[in-house]
Amino acid sequence: MELFMMVLYVLPLLYIFFLLLKLVNQWRDQRCYILHYECYKPPDDRKLDIDLCSNILKRNKNLCHEEYKFLLKSMVRSGIGEETYVPRNIISGREAASNLVDGILEMEEFFYDSLDKLFLKSGNISPSQIDILVLNVSVFSPVPSLAARIINHYKLREDIKVFNLSGMGCSASLISIDLVRNIFKSRRNAFAIVVSTESIAPNWYSGKDKSMILSNCLFRSGGCSILLTNNRSLKHRAMLQLKCSVRTHLGASDEAYQCCIQKEDDLGLRGFHLSRSLPKAATRALSENLKALAPKILPLKELLRYTLVSFLGRKKDSSVSGEGKAGVNFKAGVNHFCIHTGGKGVINGVGKSLELSEHDLEPSRMTLHRFGNTSSSSLWYVLGYMEAKRRLKKGDRILTISFGAGFKCNSCLWKVVRDLEDVNAWNHCIASYPPNDQANPYMEKLGWINEEDPTSLKAP
Numbered sequence: 001m002e003l004f005m006m007v008l009y010v011l012p013l014l015y016i017f018f019l020l021l022k023l024v025n026q027w028r029d030q031r032c033y034i035l036h037y038e039c040y041k042p043p044d045d046r047k048l049d050i051d052l053c054s055n056i057l058k059r060n061k062n063l064c065h066e067e068y069k070f071l072l073k074s075m076v077r078s079g080i081g082e083e084t085y086v087p088r089n090i091i092s093g094r095e096a097a098s099n100l101v102d103g104i105l106e107m108e109e110f111f112y113d114s115l116d117k118l119f120l121k122s123g124n125i126s127p128s129q130i131d132i133l134v135l136n137v138s139v140f141s142p143v144p145s146l147a148a149r150i151i152n153h154y155k156l157r158e159d160i161k162v163f164n165l166s167g168m169g170c171s172a173s174l175i176s177i178d179l180v181r182n183i184f185k186s187r188r189n190a191f192a193i194v195v196s197t198e199s200i201a202p203n204w205y206s207g208k209d210k211s212m213i214l215s216n217c218l219f220r221s222g223g224c225s226i227l228l229t230n231n232r233s234l235k236h237r238a239m240l241q242l243k244c245s246v247r248t249h250l251g252a253s254d255e256a257y258q259c260c261i262q263k264e265d266d267l268g269l270r271g272f273h274l275s276r277s278l279p280k281a282a283t284r285a286l287s288e289n290l291k292a293l294a295p296k297i298l299p300l301k302e303l304l305r306y307t308l309v310s311f312l313g314r315k316k317d318s319s320v321s322g323e324g325k326a327g328v329n330f331k332a333g334v335n336h337f338c339i340h341t342g343g344k345g346v347i348n349g350v351g352k353s354l355e356l357s358e359h360d361l362e363p364s365r366m367t368l369h370r371f372g373n374t375s376s377s378s379l380w381y382v383l384g385y386m387e388a389k390r391r392l393k394k395g396d397r398i399l400t401i402s403f404g405a406g407f408k409c410n411s412c413l414w415k416v417v418r419d420l421e422d423v424n425a426w427n428h429c430i431a432s433y434p435p436n437d438q439a440n441p442y443m444e445k446l447g448w449i450n451e452e453d454p455t456s457l458k459a460p
Contacts, residue, residue: 059096103140
C-alpha cells in the first residue's frame with residue numbers, strides 16, 4: 001500500500017519533470033545559425049556596360065522617342081552603375097526571343113558556382129548531410145523543379161525535405177529563412193540550405209509600357225546560397241544567429257495586391273507592372289512590420305518610449321503607422337541595417353522612416369550601384385559589403401528588411417556570433433567603394449537621347 005502511494009505521488013512529479021525537460025529542450029533548440037553564405041559574382045563577359053545598354057535600347061523597335069527619354073531619366077535616377085550583370089541571351093541580343101534553355105542555363109551557372117563554393121567553405125559538411133533544401137525563384141518554374149536539379153547534381157539524400165518556392169518576389173529569401181526556422185523547431189541538429197535568386201533571361205520586357213520597362217532598369221542577375229543549422233555545438237563556427245523574424249502581408253488590400261504584378265501589355269508582351277501606388281503600399285507594409293518588430297528588438301527603455309510615443313501619436317494623427325518612426329530610435333536595438341536594394345527610392349524611403357545616416361545607408365547604396373537589384377538575394381550582397389568593410393563585430397545586431405510583390409514586407413534580426421571579415425563577392429572591388437567620383441555614367445554617355453532626332457533612334 002505504501003509503495004502504491006509512493007508511486008502515486010512520484011509519477012505526477014516525474015511527468016512534470018519530463019514535461020519541463022521537454023519544454024527546456026524545445027526552447028534550447030529554438031536556434032537558427034548561418035554557418036556560411038555565398039553571393040554569386042557572374043563572369044565579366046556578362047557585364048551590362050553603357051555601350052551594351054545603348055544597343056539594347058536601340059534593338060527595342062517598340063520604343064518611341066518619349067520612351068527613350070523616360071528610360072534615360074529612370075536610369076539616371078536609379079543609382080545603378082555600369083558593372084551589373086545580365087544573362088547571356090541579353091548579351092547576345094536575344095532578349096526578345098528567349099527560350100527554356102536560356103532560363104535553365106542562367107540558373108545552373110549560379111547554382112553550381114555558389115553551391116560549390118559554399119560546400120568548400122563549410123569544411124567537413126558534405127551535400128549528403130543536408131536535411132532541408134529551400135529554393136526560391138519567383139518567375140521561372142520548369143519541370144522537374146529547379147530544386148530537383150540541385151538534388152540530382154549533388155546527389156542529395158532521398159529523405160531530404162524540399163521546398164521550391166515561386167511568386168514570392170524580392171522578399172523570398174527572408175521567407176525561406178523563416179520557413180527553415182520553423183522546420184528547425186521540430187528537427188534537431190539539422191542542416192539546411194537556402195538558394196535564393198531570380199530569373200532574368202526569359203523575363204526581359206521588350207515593350208513600351210512605362211510602368212513595365214522600369215523593371216529592366218533595376219533588375220540584374222545575381223543570387224546567394226546560405227547554409228544554416230540549429231546544432232548548438234556548431235555555434236562557434238557560425239557567422240550569424242537569427243533572433244527573430246516578422247512577416248507582413250497586405251494581400252487582402254486590392255490596391256497593395258495590384259501595385260507590383262506580372263502581366264501582359266497591349267501588345268501581349270509579358271513584364272512587371274509597377275503602379276503609382278507602390279510607394280504607398282511599401283510605406284504601409286513597412287509601418288505594420290515595424291510595429292510588430294519594435295517590441296521584439298528594442299530594449300526596455302526604448303520600448304517604454306515607443307509605447308508612449310505611439311499613444312501620443314494616435315492623439316496627434318502622427319503615430320508609427322503613419323511614418324514608421326514617430327521618434328522611435330531603432331538604433332537602440334540595431335547596429336547595422338541591410339535594406340533591400342529595390343531602387344534608390346526604396347533605400348531613401350526606409351532610411352527616412354528609420355532616421356538612418358548616410359553611413360547606415362552606404363552598404364545598400366553601394367550594392368545597388370555595383371550589382372543592381374538582384375531581387376531576393378540583394379540583402380546578402382549588402383551584408384557582404386558590411387563584412388568586406390569589416391563593420392561586423394561579435395555581438396552586433398543586424399536588421400534585414402525586404403519588400404516583395406503581394407504586397408509584403410519581411411524583416412529578420414540577426415546577432416553576429418564572431419567578428420566577420422570575408423570579402424565574398426566584393427573581393428575584386430571593395431577597395432574602390434564607395435567611389436570618389438559618383439558622376440552618373442548613363443547621363444554622360446546616353447544624354448544624347450535628349451537632343452537626338454526621334455526618327456534616328458530606330459535600329460535599321
